[in-house]
Amino acid sequence: MSVIDIKTVKPAIELDVVGRVCPYPMVLTKKTTEKMKEGEVLKVLCDSAVSVTKEIPTYCEKKGYPLESIKNEEKNYWEMYIMKLV
Numbered sequence: 001m002s003v004i005d006i007k008t009v010k011p012a013i014e015l016d017v018v019g020r021v022c023p024y025p026m027v028l029t030k031k032t033t034e035k036m037k038e039g040e041v042l043k044v045l046c047d048s049a050v051s052v053t054k055e056i057p058t059y060c061e062k063k064g065y066p067l068e069s070i071k072n073e074e075k076n077y078w079e080m081y082i083m084k085l086v
Helices: 024-035 047-064
Strands: 012-015 041-046 068-071 077-083
Touching: 012 024, 024 041, 024 047, 041 047, 047 068, 047 077
Parallel strands: 012 041
Antiparallel strands: 041 077, 068 077
């Protein structure tokens, strides 16, 4: 199986949680991924460091969802790409 750079896949949904504090980024990310189809990518815009470095990655690891994140220095938030698998 080849490795997919999920940042290059067009996101099915974009979730903007900039300005939201814990636990909202995690809760909204979880609710959104539950509604998605297998293989779809979710793009999350988030400025909560705890959500980006701990909560969301832990959730994705437990679910087996690939996750990539990029810090957007200019806008001071992260772009997180999550691919839903089974």
